[in-house]
Amino acid sequence: MNLIVNLRRVSGLAAAALALAGCAAMSPGAAPVGDPGFGFALLRRGEAFRQRSDAALLRLPLAGRLARGYNAARFAGTLAMLAGAGVPILKALQAAAQTLGNRAMRADAMDALAQVREGAPLASALAAKKRFPGLLAMFARLGEQTGQLPLMLQRAAQQLGSEVQRRAMALATILEPLLIVAMGIVVMLIVLAVLLPIIQLNTWVR
Secondary structure, rough: HHHHHHHHHHHHHHHHHHHHHHHHHHHHOOOOOOHHHHHHHHHHHHHHHHHHHHHHHHHOOEEEEHHHHHEEEEEEEEHHHHOOOOOOOOHHHHHHHHHHOOOOHHHHHHHHHHHOOOOHHHHHHOOOOOOOOOHHHHHHHHHHHEEEEEEHHHHHHHHHHHHHHHHHHHHHHHHHHHHHHHHHHHHHHHHHHHHHHHHHHHHOOO
């Protein structure tokens, strides 16, 4: 009997939810769910949220530096490889920007691409984007001045990659003792959870 009552309540709630959804869809200011513009708006909203999340990640003390260095090294390495292969700088920049996993840095790279397309030097365009390490802009400036841009970008990628590895090792050195302590606390709690009932049982028997 209780099961039948609960099923009736669930069906009633589902019907009410469907009715509310139908009213919202039929309201004059609401976009239909099947409307392509509605889906595009949701996609843009989700993309903006992910970009803000990636930008917040870059502001973290340790993880932000690791993410910034890793993405910058990947960007510089791809750009160096494409530029060394004779790909035009605009196409190389666009392809390198697509390799960035961080959406905030990818947006900065696309802005730098727009500046270079308008005639700005690559080093100036990268220096204007504070999410990219200053080391990358410095090596790009040296490459533009000496005519060895692919070589300088490759050196920047190597140095940034070495710095990321060094920071990751330092972070692992810090986290290892903390993980050991945390595992010890978990084991102690498990032992206490097993022994306390036995101790209480012995106390009651006495």
